[in-house]
Amino acid sequence: MKTLAQTIVAILFLCAPVIGIAEGVEMRRVALTLSEDGRILLDADIKFNLNDTVSEALENGVPLTFETHVQLRRASAWVWESDVVEHRLRTVLRYRPLSGMYELRNLVGDERLSFATRDAALRTLGNIVAMPIIERKQLDLDEDYLVRIDVGLDIEALPLPMRPMAYIKRDWSITSEPWEWRLRP
Amino acid sequence: MNKRRFDVAAAAMLVVLLLASLHMISAAVQRSEELGQWFIPLLLFTLVGLVILFGLVGWNLWQLLRDYRLRVAGSRLSARLTVLFVVLALVPVSVVYFYSMRFLSSGIDSWFDLQVDSAMEDALTLSKLSLDLHKRERLKLSENLLSSIEDTSQTAMALSVNDMRASSGALEITLFSVQGKVLALSHANPDILLPTAPDSGMVQQVVAGDNYVGVASGPDGRLLVRCLVLDKARRGIVLQALYPVPEALSDISSSLQDAYEAYRTRAYMRSQIKFSFALSLSMVLLLGLFAAAWAAVFTARRLVQPISDIAEGTRAVAEGNYDKQLPLPKVEDELGFLVNSFNAMTRRIAHARNALEEGRHKLQAQHNYLETVLGGLSTGVMALDGDGRIQTANRAAEQILGVSVADLAGQGLQELGRHRESLQPFVDRVMESFEKGVHEGRAEITLYRGAGRQVLLCRHSPLETDPGTATGHVLVFDDVTELLKAQRDAAWGEVARRLAHEIKNPLTPIQLSAERLRRKYLGKLPPEDGVVLDRATHTIVQQVEAMKTMVNDFSDYAKPSKLQVKPLQVDEFLGEVVALYEGGTQHVVTDLNASGLTIEADPVRLRQVMHNLLKNAVEAGGERGHIVVSSRVGAEGGNDFVEIAVSDNGPGFDPDLIDQVFEPYVTSKTKGTGLGLAIVKRIVAEHGGWVHAENPHEGGGRVVLHLPGLALGTDQQLPLLAGIDGEGEDA
Numbered sequence: 001m002k003t004l005a006q007t008i009v010a011i012l013f014l015c016a017p018v019i020g021i022a023e024g025v026e027m028r029r030v031a032l033t034l035s036e037d038g039r040i041l042l043d044a045d046i047k048f049n050l051n052d053t054v055s056e057a058l059e060n061g062v063p064l065t066f067e068t069h070v071q072l073r074r075a076s077a078w079v080w081e082s083d084v085v086e087h088r089l090r091t092v093l094r095y096r097p098l099s100g101m102y103e104l105r106n107l108v109g110d111e112r113l114s115f116a117t118r119d120a121a122l123r124t125l126g127n128i129v130a131m132p133i134i135e136r137k138q139l140d141l142d143e144d145y146l147v148r149i150d151v152g153l154d155i156e157a158l159p160l161p162m163r164p165m166a167y168i169k170r171d172w173s174i175t176s177e178p179w180e181w182r183l184r185p
Numbered sequence: 186m187n188k189r190r191f192d193v194a195a196a197a198m199l200v201v202l203l204l205a206s207l208h209m210i211s212a213a214v215q216r217s218e219e220l221g222q223w224f225i226p227l228l229l230f231t232l233v234g235l236v237i238l239f240g241l242v243g244w245n246l247w248q249l250l251r252d253y254r255l256r257v258a259g260s261r262l263s264a265r266l267t268v269l270f271v272v273l274a275l276v277p278v279s280v281v282y283f284y285s286m287r288f289l290s291s292g293i294d295s296w297f298d299l300q301v302d303s304a305m306e307d308a309l310t311l312s313k314l315s316l317d318l319h320k321r322e323r324l325k326l327s328e329n330l331l332s333s334i335e336d337t338s339q340t341a342m343a344l345s346v347n348d349m350r351a352s353s354g355a356l357e358i359t360l361f362s363v364q365g366k367v368l369a370l371s372h373a374n375p376d377i378l379l380p381t382a383p384d385s386g387m388v389q390q391v392v393a394g395d396n397y398v399g400v401a402s403g404p405d406g407r408l409l410v411r412c413l414v415l416d417k418a419r420r421g422i423v424l425q426a427l428y429p430v431p432e433a434l435s436d437i438s439s440s441l442q443d444a445y446e447a448y449r450t451r452a453y454m455r456s457q458i459k460f461s462f463a464l465s466l467s468m469v470l471l472l473g474l475f476a477a478a479w480a481a482v483f484t485a486r487r488l489v490q491p492i493s494d495i496a497e498g499t500r501a502v503a504e505g506n507y508d509k510q511l512p513l514p515k516v517e518d519e520l521g522f523l524v525n526s527f528n529a530m531t532r533r534i535a536h537a538r539n540a541l542e543e544g545r546h547k548l549q550a551q552h553n554y555l556e557t558v559l560g561g562l563s564t565g566v567m568a569l570d571g572d573g574r575i576q577t578a579n580r581a582a583e584q585i586l587g588v589s590v591a592d593l594a595g596q597g598l599q600e601l602g603r604h605r606e607s608l609q610p611f612v613d614r615v616m617e618s619f620e621k622g623v624h625e626g627r628a629e630i631t632l633y634r635g636a637g638r639q640v641l642l643c644r645h646s647p648l649e650t651d652p653g654t655a656t657g658h659v660l661v662f663d664d665v666t667e668l669l670k671a672q673r674d675a676a677w678g679e680v681a682r683r684l685a686h687e688i689k690n691p692l693t694p695i696q697l698s699a700e701r702l703r704r705k706y707l708g709k710l711p712p713e714d715g716v717v718l719d720r721a722t723h724t725i726v727q728q729v730e731a732m733k734t735m736v737n738d739f740s741d742y743a744k745p746s747k748l749q750v751k752p753l754q755v756d757e758f759l760g761e762v763v764a765l766y767e768g769g770t771q772h773v774v775t776d777l778n779a780s781g782l783t784i785e786a787d788p789v790r791l792r793q794v795m796h797n798l799l800k801n802a803v804e805a806g807g808e809r810g811h812i813v814v815s816s817r818v819g820a821e822g823g824n825d826f827v828e829i830a831v832s833d834n835g836p837g838f839d840p841d842l843i844d845q846v847f848e849p850y851v852t853s854k855t856k857g858t859g860l861g862l863a864i865v866k867r868i869v870a871e872h873g874g875w876v877h878a879e880n881p882h883e884g885g886g887r888v889v890l891h892l893p894g895l896a897l898g899t900d901q902q903l904p905l906l907a908g909i910d911g912e913g914e915d916a
Contacts, residue, residue: 057453060449060450060452061453062453094446096402096442097442097446098309098313098400098442099399099401099402101399101400101401112402113384114399114402115386116387117384124384156221160224161454162454162457164225164460164461165457167225
């Protein structure tokens with residue numbers, strides 16, 4: 001009967017919009033720098049705080065996929081206009097019970113890093129160093145651009161049975177406030 | 186009809202889409218790697234579809250409820266069938282759902298029993314122990330390798346790490362300073378120039394004096410043993426060595442780790458798995474229920490539609506609409522047969538109704554025709570049923586008997602007699618004839634009524650609605666009072682004329698002879714005889730004069746009149762007449778209220794009327810007579826008339842004779858011919874008026890005559906009509 005009650009609650013609340021509350025992710029520092037070879041690079045220090053629900057899931061082997069979404073678009077762009085450039089940096093954090101290590105796997109390059117502690121793994125996860133965004137020459141020098149960065153946990157990457165409840169429960173809403181910066185190249 | 190088809194198609198399409206969506210959700214659950222991203226959109230689509238379907242069902246049920254409350258034909262049966270269908274669908278589906286949920290819950294729980302938990306934990310522990318052994322060996326080896334370094338110059342270390350990596354079978358050997366500076370690196374892949382950096386926690390542990398050994402996954406997924414050891418000779422060097430775990434052990438351990446992880450994850454997600462299954466199952470249940478409810482309403486309506494039509498049709502027929510034709514159901518079943526029969530029935534009823542209506546119209550026309558004919562008759566016609574109750578009576582009957590048709594209808598003749606005593610002789614005679622069984626009869630019946638004597642000539646005959654079967658009587662009667670009176674008057678006129686003629690002829694010779702006798706023999710006879718002769722001849726002459734007067738009266742009465750009418754001012758004329766009677770012993774006064782009214786009259790004949798009336802009044806009043814002559818104007822039926830009344834204070838009319846005083850030779854006086862009032866009546870009748878005599882309450886007698894008026898003067902105002910009794914009071 002408890003399951004039935006949960007079902008009814010889920011039906012009632014699944015249609016409710018998921019509110020992007022900035023909880024669990026804090027952008028401590030974000031910086032765009034121009035490299036010597038004319039590339040715009042992103043440096044960021046992002047702090048992830050996992051609540052008990054998410055930590056418990058991680059400890060029980062549930063892989064957590066974090067996505068850093070970087071968009072660069074013209075400041076005066078229409079809504080339907082596509083971005084000048086868009087990057088999605090997807091990284092999976094999981095706990096390996098055999099080694100007792102936390103593992104970060106970059107889904108783009110399939111690079112694996114192991115960490116003895118969760119904090120060490122999260123620190124590495126939040127440390128973005130010199131991530132190339134675009135070459136300066138690709139931009140119109142007379143145009144203003146907007147850089148938008150948001151970071152969060154990808155619920156759609158969770159195991160399927162967990163998704164409905166993850167959409168409903170606020171514990172699973174681990175997203176940052178979008179960071180926006182006007183850029184004049 | 187098209188709208189209904191569209192609704193059905195839309196609902197069916199929605200159900201199909203929802204079924205497809207549920208099927209895809211099931212597929213997404215089973216193949217989450219490929220279709221997992223569709224899970225939530227499909228879930229949302231299904232929920233929205235279910236809400237729409239619910240709305241559709243709710244709308245249909247609300248319509249059904251509204252029809253039920255408004256008592257629309259067929260709504261009750263529809264509601265009953267719908268409830269029945271829904272209950273029939275709900276019960277098995279609910280049972281299946283309940284047990285499915287139970288089986289599902291217990292099935293999922295059975296995946297995770299204690300034995301499996303324990304076995305998984307044991308397997309992991311075993312694998313850990315096996316790896317620990319390997320790790321310890323590698324740690325020992327790493328410590329030995331670091332101790333073997335004697336020359337700490339960078340070049341020497343660079344050379345020695347290559348040898349160490351080659352001899353130890355390590356994948357990578359790196360030498361760091363405690364500050365983290367790479368002193369030397371050797372990797373199995375010479376292209377890799379950067380070491381696999383340890384995390385800060387490991388470094389801190391090592392710097393603190395506690396060597397680190399751990400297992401990590403290599404880039405290819407193979408397990409590696411990472412060792413971090415600090416130089417015991419306190420040279421500030423840290424060695425990191427990465428050893429590949431033997432392939433067999435790595436594969437087994439990796440496989441075990443994956444299985445364990447999967448198991449742990451599933452165990453952790455137990456409630457979510459149950460929830461997901463329950464959600465899917467609930468959506469299937471809701472889809473089934475809503476679709477069943479919708480189908481129930483739809484089916485009930487379709488089934489009941491012909492019955493509703495028939496109910497509607499019977500109601501229409503009950504209200505008199507026999508032209509109602511019902512639409513035939515498409516399916517040829519019993520209901521179709523019923524609708525067909527109903528249509529045939531209404532067609533026949535409509536046909537019969539039309540024929541009946543036509544007959545009724547004809548009958549009505551005949552009835553109207555008869556009524557018009559009967560209404561136009563001056564003869565009273567009355568139809569009685571077998572029990573003597575009045576069925577119909579025409580206007581003439583109403584006028585003759587003086588009762589309204591409405592009062593007559595349905596009354597027995599006996600009742601008529603009881604209510605109108607004056608009609609009792611009429612009733613008695615008619616009933617007597619009926620009781621005697623007289624088939625056809627004829628009788629003259631005299632009634633004594635307020636207006637005087639009334640003579641009815643009455644005939645009755647049996648009423649035969651079917652040939653040979655008498656169901657009542659037809660009573661036909663005429664008021665012959667006036668006719669008889671006219672006949673009597675004519676007879677009297679003829680008698681008077683002949684009598685006058687026969688009597689008048691010898692009177693003049695008698696008179697002349699008597700005067701001649703007197704003249705010739707009066708002087709010759711002795712005085713005694715002379716006196717006798719004188720008295721005798723005088724008497725003869727006087728009586729002959731009297732007889733002449735009488736004969737002249739007879740002659741006047743019998744003579745056909747030739748009126749010489751001219752406009753006459755009534756009051757002026759009355760004043761002239763009354764003036765002749767002033768100065769006598771009697772007191773004659775006038776009360777004239779018709780000044781300005783003109784009548785068409787022969788002044789000579791009208792003066793004769795007034796003289797006759799005044800003479801009678803003077804004689805009745807005697808020496809102290811008080812006579813009032815009055816006039817007033819009245820209106821009746823839109824026509825003006827003048828009412829002239831002559832009242833006296835005498836003994837009044839004999840009540841026994843009052844109805845006949847205007848007939849010749851009816852008089853209570855010792856003198857007179859008895860023709861005075863008869864002449865009055867005749868002259869008034871010749872002027873288009875009527876006359877009657879009465880005895881007022883205050884005493885005396887009064888004669889009232891009505892003459893039709895011609896015109897009023899401009900200054901004349903019509904006085905209010907007053908009763909006759911109110912007029913003629915002494916002035």
